[in-house]
Amino acid sequence: MSQSTYSSIVLAKRPKGPILPGETFTTKSNPMISENDLKDGQILVEALYLSLDPAMRGWLNDIRSYLPPVQIGEIMRGAAISNVIASKSSLFPVGSHVIANIGWTELAIVDEKDPGLSLAQIPENGRVTDALGVLGLTGMTAYFGMLEVGQVKAGDFVVVSGAAGATGSVACQIAKLKGATVLGIAGSDDKVAWLKELGCDDALNYKAADFKTKFKESTKGLIDVFFDNVGGEILELALTRAKQHARFVMCGAISQYNSTQPQGPKNFGYVITMRIRLQGFIVFDYQKQYPTAAKDIAQWLAEGKLKRKETIIKGGLAAAQQGLVDLYDGINTGKLLVEVKEDNGEGVGSRL
Numbered sequence: 323m324s325q326s327t328y329s330s331i332v333l334a335k336r337p338k339g340p341i342l343p344g345e346t347f348t349t350k351s352n353p354m355i356s357e358n359d360l361k362d363g364q365i366l367v368e369a370l371y372l373s374l375d376p377a378m379r380g381w382l383n384d385i386r387s388y389l390p391p392v393q394i395g396e397i398m399r400g401a402a403i404s405n406v407i408a409s410k411s412s413l414f415p416v417g418s419h420v421i422a423n424i425g426w427t428e429l430a431i432v433d434e435k436d437p438g439l440s441l442a443q444i445p446e447n448g449r450v451t452d453a454l455g456v457l458g459l460t461g462m463t464a465y466f467g468m469l470e471v472g473q474v475k476a477g478d479f480v481v482v483s484g485a486a487g488a489t490g491s492v493a494c495q496i497a498k499l500k501g502a503t504v505l506g507i508a509g510s511d512d513k514v515a516w517l518k519e520l521g522c523d524d525a526l527n528y529k530a531a532d533f534k535t536k537f538k539e540s541t542k543g544l545i546d547v548f549f550d551n552v553g554g555e556i557l558e559l560a561l562t563r564a565k566q567h568a569r570f571v572m573c574g575a576i577s578q579y580n581s582t583q584p585q586g587p588k589n590f591g592y593v594i595t596m597r598i599r600l601q602g603f604i605v606f607d608y609q610k611q612y613p614t615a616a617k618d619i620a621q622w623l624a625e626g627k628l629k630r631k632e633t634i635i636k637g638g639l640a641a642a643q644q645g646l647v648d649l650y651d652g653i654n655t656g657k658l659l660v661e662v663k664e665d666n667g668e669g670v671g672s673r674l
């Protein structure tokens with residue numbers, strides 16, 4: 323059956339608070355594209371899995387940031403793993419699996435020179451979706467955040483917030499691999515149980531009524547490294563438990579992304595009194611070192627030292643809007659993806 327159109331999801335209205343499915347975005351039907359539309363060096367890809375990322379909410383705000391905002395009428399930005407279905411590039415033949423920032427669209431034409439385009443890196447015996455998760459920017463973020471920014475070392479006491487998410491779960495395990503003692507914080511008892519399976523020495527549910535008391539007990543040795551994915555109250559609490567010269571890895575602040583009045587830590591003074599090194603970072607800063615991280619992560623996977631989980635939302639491109647809203651409600655354990663089209667397992671990536 324030959325289709326005459328394909329769908330994309332575009333930004334319709336900048337949200338003030340949380341994203342409103344059906345209002346923030348709108349679905350656009352586009353005339354079909356085919357091999358005939360390709361110029362030399364271009365490929366036609368069909369999306370298989372879209373990455374859903376907390377940062378997406380920030381890309382909708384018209385403010386100065388590390389990337390320009392998505393414009394009204396523009397396809398929602400995002401990375402996807404795609405299948406090459408037509409090619410005028412010797413680098414990316416038909417049947418290749420590629421990672422590219424095609425956004426929320428079923429089909430796209432990508433130039434082989436696009437800096438965001440690469441062959442998907444799929445670990446031996448791994449899954450195609452690993453290329454977006456543990457071997458994608460998620461894994462890179464955990465790796466560089468924990469090792470370069472956090473400078474974790476054996477004997478450190480490390481606390482990770484958002485610990486059962488894509489980045490946090492890898493960050494916890496990397497800290498363990500380096501000989502640290504790790505406390506993970508997550509939003510449900512099931513997530514807490516999974517964190518213990520991953521090897522965390524302790525894990526706490528921040529939604530439990532006694533969380534603050536338990537947190538104080540669990541951090542009585544004080545924190546060497548705090549890997550923060552959530553900001554807000556948990557950051558405030560961690561500041562009170564920082565050891566002198568603690569390193570605070572400011573990876574994300576998801577608790578604040580939908581807020582119209584973001585909450586700063588009111589006890590920022592601990593940064594001074596405890597001489598905390600509090601450092602933000604963006605994973606792109608480490609782009610040149612991605613191959614080193616990918617090699618280490620692939621090896622840990624092969625040796626069974628690193629585990630990962632993914633939560634895959636079915637329902638095609640149309641499921642992306644609600645999926646993104648649900649990300650902020652913690653629907654996921656591990657990496658959250660939308661299945662636009664099921665992978666038939668025949669695609670070729672770059673096997674590690």
Ligand SMILES: NC(=O)c1ccc[n+]([C@@H]2O[C@H](COP(=O)([O-])OP(=O)(O)OC[C@H]3O[C@@H](n4cnc5c(N)ncnc54)[C@H](OP(=O)(O)O)[C@@H]3O)[C@@H](O)[C@H]2O)c1
Nearest residue numbers: 376487488489508509551552574575576577603604605652
């Ligand atoms: N700096 C960088 O370059 C970089 C790169 C990638 C990601 N990040 C950041 O890293 C963080 C994690 O990203 P990810 O892609 O790995 O997402 P993720 O952790 O897989 O998913 C987000 C998780 O955040 C938790 N959460 C939501 N609202 C929360 C709240 N109010 N308080 C505490 N936890 C809350 C939810 O889990 P619970 O059930 O536990 O609440 C949810 O599952 C985000 O802040 C993101 O912006 C930064």
